[in-house]
Amino acid sequence: MPAKRKPAPPTAEHAPLQLEHFLPYRLSILSNTISQAIADDYQRRYDISVTEWRVMAVLARFDGLSAREVAERTAMDKVAVSRALARLVEAKRVSRVTHDDDKRRSVLSLTEAGWTMHDEVAPMARAREREVLAKLDAEERVWLERILDKLQPVY
Amino acid sequence: MPAKRKPAPPTAEHAPLQLEHFLPYRLSILSNTISQAIADDYQRRYDISVTEWRVMAVLARFDGLSAREVAERTAMDKVAVSRALARLVEAKRVSRVTHDDDKRRSVLSLTEAGWTMHDEVAPMARAREREVLAKLDAEERVWLERILDKLQPVY
DNA sequence: ACGTTATAGTTTCATTTGAAACCATTTGCA
């Protein structure tokens, strides 16, 4: 932990950001810390990246999506999705067939192996989430939910 | 925006994560969206990366830090800090001298040019933050502050 | 039907990133 240290000479003219109260900064650190903790749980064990896990998670929820739809749902760009899918299909965790009516599109699903892995990872992810939320009391959790709903970019 | 689509066959045995209610996922999207909006403001204009801006922001607040201390304050790893500093020093936005008593350490400060840039970017960053917070009412903002305090990894 | 434009997805290439190795200096301690 950083030693205490005198703030810069706010020679009156400057108004430095107070990062410790700056929302974007705090969100970034919080988000990275939590995501990394979850990733640590499964990355070594399953040789899978965060992006790949995200793709699997949305396919678990929404079967038969196209790659573009996966990109939308995960807020990842299509190149990242394409690459994640390449690995997932290769590893036989996701199946890919071309759409009947539109041969540009793919139709994606978890395979049996994909489901098996999903069913092992999802509870770990939920457990980590619970650990984080355990720091809050019930009232705070309700407010957090509400606040996130309002801040969330709608889509 | 994604078309509505039937959730996967939760063939009873599976319990997919509901990403839209999954805290780590929501935080990640929110954080990236906000940080990117701010970055868009200054990246083109000043040819500076998010990591470089973060380093400048902490040096604005805490003058004379070492590289390691910057890494701690920004929650970035030391390699990233080292590289950001190389560019910042090169661009004459940060000055670096070696510490008197410990020749391994550097002593970092914003230069005049660094301060000038800081004083232009900081208000833009604050304005973006205000835009985001404007979506909340006063009570929600208080709760958010409180919740972040409790979730924040202490350091 | 035909050419133009749009969309789904992949590949390529240059840049960014992280882990580990590395160098220099300092600290701890026999």
Added chain:
DNA sequence: TGCAAATGGTTTCAAATGAAACTATAACGT
């Protein structure tokens, strides 16, 4: 003192990433 371990910081190398170009199919307008 002298030597092993720790620390601050940089470099190297491989992997991850993003922007732009590309392929293939579909949709649109005439």
